[in-house]
Amino acid sequence: MTKSKKTSIPEIKKSLKSYEKEALISMLMDCYKLSSDVKNYIHILINPDETIEELFEKSKHQIRQEFFPERGLARFRLSHAKKAITDFKNLSNDEVRTIDLMIYYVEVGVDVTNSYGDIDEPFYNSMISMYSNVIKKIVGNEALFHRFNERLETIVRKTAGIGWGFHDELSYLYMEFAAEFEEMLE
Structure with missing residues (x-):
């Protein structure tokens, strides 16, 4: 053939x-x-503005459904939640909303742990990886720092007491991130 x-x-x-x-x-x-x-x-x-907003909300909904479905049990299909982010990014080319979705992914992951208890190491590794990728996208951009800093800090606060080194790793990433911006602003 x-x-x-x-x-x-x-x-x-x-x-x-x-x-x-x-x-x-x-x-x-x-x-x-x-x-x-x-x-x-x-x-x-x-119709770019309206369509991108609709796609953004749809992507948020898809992420949330993997962790807190409206019906049935949570599936925790991280690949499906991450695909929602990738699909949005590829279609919209909207970097700010893509970062917002990435942060939302981690926020919902933290909420899941705080609601259901410890998950597993691959789950936390995925959350840490996404958090780290967010920081890499924001570093050096003061406007993005101011826009997302509070949410990134809140994520760290909400992970206090979570095992698997999750809180420690997020704390370390955030402290380095905040210190770098402090230096930049001086």
Whole structure:
């Protein structure tokens, strides 16, 4: 069996230039009907502010559902919650709201632990990793620091008494983060 060669982007562009406007519109509408990502992308192009806000709220809801579902038991599918963040980031290209979702992921993770008790090491490692990634995105940006600092500090406070080194690691990350901004502001 031979492997089919994928068409390159320049070849696709060249081919699309030969189509008439109506055929292109028809092709685009077919893609719109087949893919929710294409549908969301087109909505962002046409009505960016409202669509991005809707996608942001939908992503928050998806994250919360993995930990505190409206029905049934929590599934703790971290990959599904993280996928909601990645999908939002890829569709919207909105860095501030993406950071907000990342922080929300950790906040909900902390709320889960405080509601149900200790989870497990992979769970906490995922929360620490996300928290660390947030800090990396904020470092050096004073506006983002002021926007998100209180929430990052609150996360650390809410983890006091949680095991697995979770609180200690978050405290360390936050103290380094805050110290770096203090130096920057001097």
